[in-house]
Amino acid sequence: MPRTLSHFGLRPLLFLLLLLAALSLTGTSHASGEAAPKEGILLVAFGTSVPEAQPAFKAVDAEFKKAFPGAPVVWAYTSQIIRKKLAEQGQPVGGISDGLAQLAKDGVKVVRVQSLHVLAGEEFTALERAVLLDVSKNPGRFESVFMGRPMLESKGDAQELLAAIKADTKSARGKNTALVLMGHGQSHGRADLAFEGVYAVFKSTDKNIHMATVEGARNFDDMLEGLKAAKIKHVVIAPLMLVAGDHARNDLAGDEDDSWATQLKKAGIKVDAHLKGLGETPGAAAILVRHAKESTDDLTKEPRKP
Template identity: 40%
Template sequence: MIGPPAQAGAHGATAPKKVGILLVAFGSSEASAQVSFDNIDRAVRQAYPQVPVRWAYTSHIIRAKLADQGKVLDSPAMALARLHDEKFTHVAVQSLHTIAGEEYHELRRIVGGFQAMALFEKIVMGHPLMATQADMEAVVDTILANLPQARRADEGVVFMGHGTHHPADAGYAALMYRLQLKDPQIFVGTVEGYPDVELILGQLKQRKINKVYLMPFMSVAGDHAKNDMAGSEDDSWVSIFTGAGIQCVPILKGTAEYDGFVKIWVAHAGEALKALH
């Protein structure tokens, strides 16, 4: 986007205002996960058609796997360096993470480094999916609007989040609490945080639920969804629940495939763009 001149450079030279959006995800090497990223990309470009969009993945492991496949994805630092090289003066960095956890705060540190170097006139970060109480309400509404249509009232729905050792992990338990105020048969567990699968299993047994739908609460239905949730290994959630006599129906669809969740990220990107002016 070209606008009024902006100050740039040590000698007081001016450069035309050029605004860009950098979308930053953890990333995935699963080809099937691309549908989620495509959905977000399309929604952001439709909402802000005059603003160029770039992408970066925070996961070094994912970027290395993709590089082996001949697909090169930038790290956030490299993407920002490229934007500077392309003469962008104002950048909205939109996190596509679910919570403000470890990955999100690492991204904040990188953005803070670019702020300190003053390579851009202004650089602003957008919130992840669940950053405010209003976000949480929107997430709850979106979940309730997209529950499996075949599900009966006595059947459970279990969402699998990633989880983290960061204090933001508390958001998953808070989400489950708010969901269960509306529907006590909905559960939210995590792979690497709290609530864990054993706690969820205990609740399912306590409520005598003998059938559940398993759904990822991650932007993409990638490795965690396919293996940790729906895989055939003994420690997958399907295996654990089935072993306890609970019938499982996995649904491999990431949150970024649902327009209701994507709208939240798009709105946060819009807030970041407004803050640039």
């Protein structure tokens, strides 16, 4: 006769099996139901107090909120002068430390700091240093702090931006109309070579593009010489900057004697202004979003070399 377990012998076995099943379900539920660390975005720009420049910032803000649904999006301006001016107007915007503190208050554990600079010049270097300093002062506050690179880092970035700019200015340009772009630049030369690289990419695609900077090595006179050599008689001027702020409205398209528009007209060139920042140019903000998503540069950890 086969051996069978008695009624009393089954009880401990059934209990053990039920207990193991319960523990297994509990462990599975915890693993699958555990929420991922909350992510947040810190958008960092130099800042502007020009009301007409705000559409660019609003467009960038909307682009990031669409790309990171549910994630807090906080802004920081690096210019103390602009922050003070806005605070006096009752429109305060904090600095980098303020923004990181707000994200921590919001329960964020993974921060993506995205530079809104066009090129990695002096302002971007200061931004990196400020974020690193804040991270070192508040160890363990965040699990990760990723740093997104500026808009133009690679040849692909430049080609993508140029396509966006050309599409946005197409209706204003005729067959022989040149596009004149004003970059910011920096008096000490930072980003000069990067700017030249961008210019080379742009020029290889469209020979009727001419560029110069407000403060960099490639200046207005260099650009005007190029326009005269190409016998250009009509240009569309536009800022190669995130916003169409003070530089765009005064240095580029203003009525002053030293503005680019005035000097171009004196040179016998017809001028039309396209006062639209890159932030509000369709397709341009997508580059910044991509850089934020692709960044693996975690400032809370030592750099790793392959």
